[in-house]
Amino acid sequence: MPANTMSKAERDQSHARVFDLSQHSLRELNQALHKLTPGSNETAWEVLNPKGSHSVAVGVDQPVSIDVRGSVGYYCAGMNDGAAITVHGSAGPGVGENMMSGSIVIKGDASQYAGATGRGGLLVIEGNASSRCGISMKGIDIVVHGNIGHMSAFMAQSGNLVVLGDAGDALGDSIYEARLFVRGKVESLGADCIAKEMRPEHLELVQGLLDKAGVTGVKASEFKRYGSARKLYNFNIDNADAY
């Protein structure tokens, strides 16, 4: 394809710096990513042969795109701050943990603790997510095309979790101010988590997140909202049975 007919993304992709983990070490990859400075021309990266490696592309703090061709182990894209990272495979536990900003897309499924303690940015899981998705989230947006496992959004403090499928047991246990939107059924709600009314601002919020996550054919009105009853915010002995 002639260069002048390519989209910017395609052009970037064609100049991607390819990093083969069967040829180079994980440490070399992460250090090369950390050496990037604002304005670098190396804005597109492709990681080959991850083969379940842990800590792939962790701590990246520049707005580059990284395509990981294959499945990854624990903590892929951990503490991401600005990069757009796509995993063309499945992700092990703790994908995108403590993300600050940027985006992460998992084309396959994600294991436990996806997006744990994330503070910002968007995590999209196109498959299913296992237990404790969004645990202790602190501002991240998470969109899961499939289902999520038990104890998801445990102690979730802030941010939005949108689930197109079903949620497992004890959703939102001990939740603070995070907002949960589930389209399918919820197996059970955790302590202090209740169903709430979908007001116009929530419909708008969910629609915006669906759009950002590239979801089509699904309406925001199909979701139910869950959040904190705020009954356990200040300790009261008469609520002790709720814990």
Next chain:
Amino acid sequence: MTYRNPPTTPRKSATFDDYTLSEIRRAAATGIYDIRGAGAKRKLPHFDDLLFLGASISRYPLEGYRERCDTSVVLGSRHARKPIELKIPITIAGMSFGSLSGPAKEALGRGATLSGTSTTTGDGGMTEEERGHSKTLVYQYLPSRYGMNPRDLRRADAIEVVVGQGAKPGGGGMLLGQKISDRVAEMRTLPKGIDQRSASRHPDWTGPDDLEIKILELREITDWEKPIYVKVGGARPYYDTALAVKAGADVVVVDGMQGGTAATQEVFIENVGQPTLACIRPAVQALQDLGMHRKVHLIVSGGIRNGADVAKALALGVDAVSIGTAALVALGDNDPRWEAEYNALGTTAGAYDDWHEGRDPAGITTQDPELMKRVDPIAAGRRLANYLKVMTLEAQTIARACGKNSLHNLEPEDLVALSIEAAAMAGVPLAGTNWIPGKNGF
């Protein structure tokens, strides 16, 4: 004249003593357990139960003020590209901004820096005050992950993965509503004024195999620069130390039950975990069994008060100690000058431990803008530095008397114990005997 039987003296129960009775009455009135700060207050076998032998015909001393006695220590040289180099083997333990005021955190940083040692963040993230005033700052990686971000991770000098702490092994932090000010709430991403209970488990790893992978992630994010500490409460010191080594720690921190907390249940503080003295030898033994003693470094904390405690801990095989409660006292905590105000709170100087209530007359464990003005960070930092200097001189005095030209050359053979319990825990002979309980079949 009528005869009266002589009365017996009123006798209080040793089991149901005044404190116990008051606690039963308090529980019955309020329906909630007692929450307080600090560490175990009960009498425990401790460093006071050990004595140094000093020099004799077979061991000759060093001149007190002339011959060098090295106090420096390097921590974290196992894997880290930039290990921590400290002038003294006494560090400042993790205490959170939130629990402590901003000026108190600044004072800790100033005092530590003047003394050539490190200070540590806590369960509330890193503040500019402490980063700015701490030459060497250890950044705690806690279950709550309040304020955690890669920028602070990279501007830390070491990272301490906190698994537990001595006051409450198995418990999370607690910060009650009155201390959740706007600034604290923002740093923790929480609504203002709520009772905040930190998680007791890390959200994204469980067990030693996961910990190994988590440490790998932290190393990768920081390009293998920073020493990684793993801090555990004094629960199972042999196995916890061995597992931390296996997981790749550069430094293991073991915190005994006298180690303080900002706030937790009294029943937890006094009944869960082991005394500091009981933790040291198993932790050292684990390192020796793995051939990692002095390669993976050991820090012990919980009830360290003076240079003798420092010297005794080092003689038992640790590389450095850490102080929390004692450092707060040096800043001005529980100072009798505020006695009238302690009385108004129903307590007395020396016993004040309701740190969670945020009404600390000394202005240290508070977020009240007026109270915190009572801490002058420069003067308080100077007091901490003075105190650290005295502790160091005391430890050197003992080491020289034992003929050692470095604090780290002190050894268990320099010690005897005053009680059977302390002898068994420390693995040193009962004074006047060659008996080490538990050794050689006895």
